[in-house]
Amino acid sequence: MLELRNVCKRYSGIPAVEDVSFSAQAGEVTGYLGPNGSGKSTTMKMITGLIEMSAGHIYFEGKPVHDDLIAYKRRMGYVPEEPYLYTHLSATEYLTMVAQLRDLPAKQASERIDAMLRIFGLHGDRHASISGYSKGMRQKVLLIAALMHNPQLILLDEPFSGLDVASSLVLRSLIQELAARGKVVLFSSHELDTVERISSRVVILHRGRLVADDSIENLRTLMKLPTLEQIFSQLAVEQDTDAMARQIADLIDA
Amino acid sequence: MHDLIEQLAARLPLDFRILYRQFLLRVIDLETLSIQADVTAFLGQFAGILIMLSLVHATFNYVGYTVFTDAAARFAFCQHMAHYQIATTMLVIGLVTVISWDSTFPDRRDVMVLSPLPLTPRTILLAKLCASTAVLGLAALSLNIASGLMMALLMGAQAGPAWGFIQSLPAWCFTLAAASVFLFGSVLTIQGVTALLLPRRIFLRVSAFLQLAAFGLFLGVYFVQPSLTDPTAMAAPENQLILGSSPSYWFYALFNQLDGSLPREFAWIADRAWIGLTVAVAGAAGSLLFCYVHTMKKTVEQPDLVPGAGGLHWAPAVGNQLQTAVTHFSLRSLTRSRQHRVAFAFYLAIVLGLALSLLRSELERQPEMSLEFVIATFLIILFAVAGLRNVFSLPISLTANWVLRTTQLRPSPDYVAATRRALLVIAAVPAWLLAASLSLHVRPTRQAAFHLAVLALAGCIVTESCLIGFYKVPFTCSYLPGKANIQVTFWGFLIVLLVLIVPCAEFELRALQSPLKSCFMIAALAATLAALFAFNQWSAKDAAIYFEETPEEVITTLGLSV
Numbered sequence: 001m002l003e004l005r006n007v008c009k010r011y012s013g014i015p016a017v018e019d020v021s022f023s024a025q026a027g028e029v030t031g032y033l034g035p036n037g038s039g040k041s042t043t044m045k046m047i048t049g050l051i052e053m054s055a056g057h058i059y060f061e062g063k064p065v066h067d068d069l070i071a072y073k074r075r076m077g078y079v080p081e082e083p084y085l086y087t088h089l090s091a092t093e094y095l096t097m098v099a100q101l102r103d104l105p106a107k108q109a110s111e112r113i114d115a116m117l118r119i120f121g122l123h124g125d126r127h128a129s130i131s132g133y134s135k136g137m138r139q140k141v142l143l144i145a146a147l148m149h150n151p152q153l154i155l156l157d158e159p160f161s162g163l164d165v166a167s168s169l170v171l172r173s174l175i176q177e178l179a180a181r182g183k184v185v186l187f188s189s190h191e192l193d194t195v196e197r198i199s200s201r202v203v204i205l206h207r208g209r210l211v212a213d214d215s216i217e218n219l220r221t222l223m224k225l226p227t228l229e230q231i232f233s234q235l236a237v238e239q240d241t242d243a244m245a246r247q248i249a250d251l252i253d254a
Numbered sequence: 255m256h257d258l259i260e261q262l263a264a265r266l267p268l269d270f271r272i273l274y275r276q277f278l279l280r281v282i283d284l285e286t287l288s289i290q291a292d293v294t295a296f297l298g299q300f301a302g303i304l305i306m307l308s309l310v311h312a313t314f315n316y317v318g319y320t321v322f323t324d325a326a327a328r329f330a331f332c333q334h335m336a337h338y339q340i341a342t343t344m345l346v347i348g349l350v351t352v353i354s355w356d357s358t359f360p361d362r363r364d365v366m367v368l369s370p371l372p373l374t375p376r377t378i379l380l381a382k383l384c385a386s387t388a389v390l391g392l393a394a395l396s397l398n399i400a401s402g403l404m405m406a407l408l409m410g411a412q413a414g415p416a417w418g419f420i421q422s423l424p425a426w427c428f429t430l431a432a433a434s435v436f437l438f439g440s441v442l443t444i445q446g447v448t449a450l451l452l453p454r455r456i457f458l459r460v461s462a463f464l465q466l467a468a469f470g471l472f473l474g475v476y477f478v479q480p481s482l483t484d485p486t487a488m489a490a491p492e493n494q495l496i497l498g499s500s501p502s503y504w505f506y507a508l509f510n511q512l513d514g515s516l517p518r519e520f521a522w523i524a525d526r527a528w529i530g531l532t533v534a535v536a537g538a539a540g541s542l543l544f545c546y547v548h549t550m551k552k553t554v555e556q557p558d559l560v561p562g563a564g565g566l567h568w569a570p571a572v573g574n575q576l577q578t579a580v581t582h583f584s585l586r587s588l589t590r591s592r593q594h595r596v597a598f599a600f601y602l603a604i605v606l607g608l609a610l611s612l613l614r615s616e617l618e619r620q621p622e623m624s625l626e627f628v629i630a631t632f633l634i635i636l637f638a639v640a641g642l643r644n645v646f647s648l649p650i651s652l653t654a655n656w657v658l659r660t661t662q663l664r665p666s667p668d669y670v671a672a673t674r675r676a677l678l679v680i681a682a683v684p685a686w687l688l689a690a691s692l693s694l695h696v697r698p699t700r701q702a703a704f705h706l707a708v709l710a711l712a713g714c715i716v717t718e719s720c721l722i723g724f725y726k727v728p729f730t731c732s733y734l735p736g737k738a739n740i741q742v743t744f745w746g747f748l749i750v751l752l753v754l755i756v757p758c759a760e761f762e763l764r765a766l767q768s769p770l771k772s773c774f775m776i777a778a779l780a781a782t783l784a785a786l787f788a789f790n791q792w793s794a795k796d797a798a799i800y801f802e803e804t805p806e807e808v809i810t811t812l813g814l815s816v
Binding site for chain 2: 048096
């Protein structure tokens, strides 16, 4: 189980994440939602250890992750929000480097990389420089890098970004399959429909604070709203979206 | 003057002015120098350094001229300095051209961004060309602003103070402008012809190697070519090949021709300058026109994905998994990133220049161990290792560093060991092998073997010295803007080592005569190496691998208390 207790992050005193507490269970898919700038990616980065918390604690399987960060990182796989890669390397070179950094046995790593590149449809372009890859192809490389060492904790920040329909469907099933095999899966996405389909529970963040943490079923019942989109709109969207659209169109016409 | 320039600039079309400014910012790859570098400040500093160099040259020329009393010696001195300045200007222009390698031809980004806009290829071409020539012009002008005037004065003084100056100054200016245009045009022609002959994906690969080759060629020729300004040397049959193939001598002859002081028998050298200039200008014009008329359209049709080489993908292990990962990453970054390649090529060119000059002098004399040989081989190792360490500090993609941070599964000494391995594999071992091949003809063989053992230990010591305080993965750390003191420290460190090398080399030569001293030297070097190694391992234990430099914490007293 991954557990966050009273986690805060402030930049020069300005809060980005305030007093966030929630847990993600093994065997479940936890959806992590929030509008742009709500602190989702900041929380993800704190969970991965990329940035330090200003306050609070993060536990994985009951132990504070900072007590043995190396052991924690061994068991974690992470797909970041943006597909930032060393673009001067090819997919094979990049993935081999990650495998080496993760100390995977060379033969096992090579076999897994080769097989996963085939499954994700990148095998033909495996020796091409990543700089020429589309966003979707880069996203696939990130997914392979995050999963090839069989992590227990899987953190996915916008994993569907740039993927085509077929790949999105595969990833959707893969996330459910991984959870079914006892992994802890926390993923953030703006695709509410996808989140609604595959998540067991959702955590919603707004302006750095937690505004909901429950199963989708419970939220529907509590808020008396039929869809996650409506729940999300009520909790985290402040603007009148139709009015905004009209305003933009008027501005162009003027 | 500023207002006049502004008024003139305002008459130019707006789209041209905007593009020109944008292209000017991109002529020099600023990331080579600093992540947040400012182009105006950079160009100002660049010009400032060259003007300072020009003042030094001018002073040296004047002092040198006054030292000689007879006319023949003064004339010989002026001729020697004229060639030196032409060669130096050509070197600087050549290096600027290499650094701004891809800036004159539109790249894929230019095509994708500018094609949908209502701009003609002609406007883009002119803006690009003006931006490139502006930087080259700035370099040529700054480097000759004082020394050029002094050279014209001194050369003119041979023919008479006033008339001579009036004749020499335009000749000097034209020669330098022609030499600069020749170099710039030659590079454009080579790029254009290669782009024309090769498919784009192969051209992109070849272009990188051409850039390196040009860099090495400019530096190598500058350092290796002999001075042949004396008429006797110029007339010697064995020197005709050098005179006929070295562009700096072509333009030196051209200057003398324009100045009216070139003997008739050397006119053929000046003719080569005219021919070279014509070919370079025509080739560059053709290449540019072809590129903007044909290649720009083709670029849009090229597939985004350039297939990788389908052949050999041999990547041998060079230690444990982490060491192999860091070494391979370093090697790939070095060979595939233009800015890193150019930065490392600077050091490699010095190494190559040293090796070539050593080879030349060694072949001419007895095969004994000499002080020059010992010093030169030390320098080869020193520049290769210290140069690579300096290039390691330039980040390649800061945004992608997250992967190294989330996979940081080993303690810091392991990362230091991995960086050590990369320095040894990429720089120290190849440099040692180069030195070993140069030592092949040294006799007795025992001396050569002893020197190579010393050199191996010295290479390891330089490697360990470079690792002091270096707790980062190569090519991954951002440095704070304005951290010029890193470069100052680096060069200071290098100068101290250079000063140390001479006594060390002398000691080694003495040690060669006595087995006891030889053993002592090896033991002392091994002990130094062991101490440095232990120090690095010990200090790395408590260090954290860092990916960005943090500013030093400063406590400022506000002085509010009474």
